[in-house]
Amino acid sequence: MSKSLRAIALATILLCCFSCQQDGNKISQRPHSPWVFRSVLDSIPRVVTAALHDDLYVAYKTQTGAIYKAWRGGVNFDGAVYTTAHGPQPSSLGD
Numbered sequence: 001m002s003k004s005l006r007a008i009a010l011a012t013i014l015l016c017c018f019s020c021q022q023d024g025n026k027i028s029q030r031p032h033s034p035w036v037f038r039s040v041l042d043s044i045p046r047v048v049t050a051a052l053h054d055d056l057y058v059a060y061k062t063q064t065g066a067i068y069k070a071w072r073g074g075v076n077f078d079g080a081v082y083t084t085a086h087g088p089q090p091s092s093l094g095d
Contacts, residue, residue: 030051031051031052031053031054031055032051032075035050035051036048036049036050036051037049038062039079039081039089039090040079040089040090041059041068041069041075041089041090041091041092042069042091042092043089044061044068046061046062046063047059047060047061047062047068048060048062049075051075055072055073055074055094056070056071056072057069057070057071057072057073057074057075057092058070058071059092069092071092071094071095072094072095073092073093073094073095074092074093074094075090075091075092075093076090076091076092076093077090078090078091
């Protein structure tokens with residue numbers, strides 16, 4: 001390996017090591033855990049929902065990748081997975 005190639009490799013490794021340092025106590029808090037999940041939403045199957053902020057959600061249809069809905073409010077977590085009640089499904093709350 002030539003000297004210039006070694007120097008480039010060393011510079012790249014050092015750059016990667018020092019650029020990955022974190023700033024103190026900056027830990028991102030998510031509004032919901034898990035903050036992205038797939039479920040039935042508003043009677044539409046296979047919807048991926050993401051909690052972007054405390055009261056800001058967005059949902060996508062997985063079959064088409066198209067946005068289904070973006071709203072302020074929340075999600076009513078109802079159904080067998082969340083409350084052991086069979087029949088109801090999660091629904092969006094808000095506008």
